[in-house]
Amino acid sequence: MTGFHAIRLTTRDGKRLGFDCTANESIVAAAAAAGIFLPVQCRAGACGTCRATCDDGDYALAAHSPGALSEDAATRREVLLCRTFPRGPLSFALPYDSSCIATEDSAPRPAVVTDLAVIAGNTVRLLLTLGPDPQRGGGAAFEPGQYMELKIPESGVTRAYSLANTPNWDGQLEFLIRLQPEGRFSAWLSGGARIGDTLSVRGPFGSFVLDQGSPRPRVFVGGGTGLAPVLAMLRRMAEWQEPHQARLYFGVNHESELFLLPELEHLSRELPRLGTALCVWRPGPDWTGFAGSPVEALRRDLEAGAFVAPDLYVCGPPGLIAATEALAQRHGIGAGRVFSEKFLPGR
Ligand SMILES: Cc1cc2nc3c(=O)[nH]c(=O)nc-3n(C[C@H](O)[C@H](O)[C@H](O)COP(=O)(O)OP(=O)(O)OC[C@H]3O[C@@H](n4cnc5c(N)ncnc54)[C@H](O)[C@@H]3O)c2cc1C
Ligand code: FES
Numbered sequence: 001m002t003g004f005h006a007i008r009l010t011t012r013d014g015k016r017l018g019f020d021c022t023a024n025e026s027i028v029a030a031a032a033a034a035g036i037f038l039p040v041q042c043r044a045g046a047c048g049t050c051r052a053t054c055d056d057g058d059y060a061l062a063a064h065s066p067g068a069l070s071e072d073a074a075t076r077r078e079v080l081l082c083r084t085f086p087r088g089p090l091s092f093a094l095p096y097d098s099s100c101i102a103t104e105d106s107a108p109r110p111a112v113v114t115d116l117a118v119i120a121g122n123t124v125r126l127l128l129t130l131g132p133d134p135q136r137g138g139g140a141a142f143e144p145g146q147y148m149e150l151k152i153p154e155s156g157v158t159r160a161y162s163l164a165n166t167p168n169w170d171g172q173l174e175f176l177i178r179l180q181p182e183g184r185f186s187a188w189l190s191g192g193a194r195i196g197d198t199l200s201v202r203g204p205f206g207s208f209v210l211d212q213g214s215p216r217p218r219v220f221v222g223g224g225t226g227l228a229p230v231l232a233m234l235r236r237m238a239e240w241q242e243p244h245q246a247r248l249y250f251g252v253n254h255e256s257e258l259f260l261l262p263e264l265e266h267l268s269r270e271l272p273r274l275g276t277a278l279c280v281w282r283p284g285p286d287w288t289g290f291a292g293s294p295v296e297a298l299r300r301d302l303e304a305g306a307f308v309a310p311d312l313y314v315c316g317p318p319g320l321i322a323a324t325e326a327l328a329q330r331h332g333i334g335a336g337r338v339f340s341e342k343f344l345p346g347r
Helices: 027-033 071-075 184-192 224-239 261-270 294-303 318-330
Strands: 004-010 016-022 051-056 059-061 078-080 084-086 090-093 109-120 123-130 147-151 158-162 172-178 198-205 218-223 246-252 274-280 311-316 338-342
Touching: 004 027, 016 027, 027 084, 059 078, 071 078, 109 172, 123 184, 123 198, 147 172, 158 172, 158 224, 172 184, 172 224, 218 224, 218 294, 218 318, 224 246, 224 261, 224 311, 246 294, 261 274, 274 294, 294 318, 311 318, 318 338
Parallel strands: 004 090, 218 246, 218 311, 246 274, 311 338
Antiparallel strands: 004 016, 051 078, 051 090, 059 084, 109 123, 109 198, 123 172, 147 158, 147 198
C-alpha cells in the first residue's frame, strides 16, 4: 500500500496550505483532490505555469521540457508541480499570491459578444459580457494578468486568452487577439462571430500577476497581443495610482501592427513614472522610432543603468520569453524576479 506524504505550500503573500500526496500522484493532482486548484495549463511539463521552489524534502521530477524548467533551475530545486512526485514530506514556496489559487473547479459561464473590431492588420479586440455566475453572482472577478478559456458555440474549440481590462462589476471582459492563418478560433472570429453570440467561458486562470508587495521598478515586455495582460496590469496601476517606476516595451514586426496607441498615451498621463518604448522589428522607411526587438531595447536600457533591480513582466511567444530570461540572467536579475506568460498554441 502506498503511504501518504505531507505537503506544505507557502504562497508569495505568506498563506500556508497543506494536504497529503502519495508517491504516485503529482503535487498538482493531489492539491486538486484536496480542493486546492493551483495555476496550471498543460499539466504535462511543457508550459512552466506550475513552477515552484522546493524548500525542504525529497522528490522525483518526471520528464519535462527544458523550456518549462531548465537544468540550471532544476539544480536550484525549482520544480514543475505537475511533474513532481513526493518521496517524503515536502514544502514548497509558490511564486504567486493566494488569490491565484481557486478553491473550486471553475464552472463554465455564458458570455455574450458585445463588440468585435479590427484594431490593426491582424489583431482584433473582442468584448464579452459575462452572464451571472450561479456560485459567485455577477461581475468579472480576476487578477490583472490572468486569462480565460473561451469556447466557440457548438464546437469543441477552446482557446486561452489573456484579459486586457481590470476586474469590474459589469461582467466586462476585453481580449486582444492576433488572427492566426488557418487558426480555428481565428477563423471563427474573422468569419462566423456576430454581436450577440454566446460563448462559454471558464476562468480566471494563471499566475502571471503583479507582485503587489514589491517596491522595485516594473519593466513590462509585450510581444504583439502579449500586450493584453500587461495592459491589464498597467490599467490596474493607474486605477490604484501606484507609484512604481515603470517602463513598457511593446514589440511588433511592422508599425502597421501597432495598436491601442491612444490608450498607451492615456496611461502615460495617468502614470507619470511610466515610459513607453515602441519597438518595430522590420519597420518601413518612414518609421523614426526604435527598430529592433523589445529585448534589444531593454538590453540597451539595462546597459545604460536605466533601472536598478527591476521586476520583469514578459508576455508573448515562447522565443520572446526565453530571450528576456537570458538577458535578465546576464544582468543579474534573479529568476524569481522574472514573471512570464507564454502564448502557447492551443491543443
Ligand atoms: C495562457 C495563454 C494566453 C493566451 N492569450 C492570448 C491573447 O491574449 N491573445 C492572443 O492572440 N493569443 C493568446 N494565446 C494564444 C491563443 O490561445 C491561441 O493559441 C491562438 O489564438 C491561436 O488559436 P487558433 O484557434 O486561431 O489557431 P489554431 O487552430 O490553434 O492553430 C492554427 C495554426 O497557427 C499556429 N499557431 C497557433 N497559435 C500561434 C501563436 N501564438 N503563434 C504562432 N503560431 C501559432 C498553430 O501551430 C497552427 O499551425 C494565449 C495562449 C495561452 C496559452
Ligand atoms: S502545468 Fe505544469 S508545466 Fe504546464
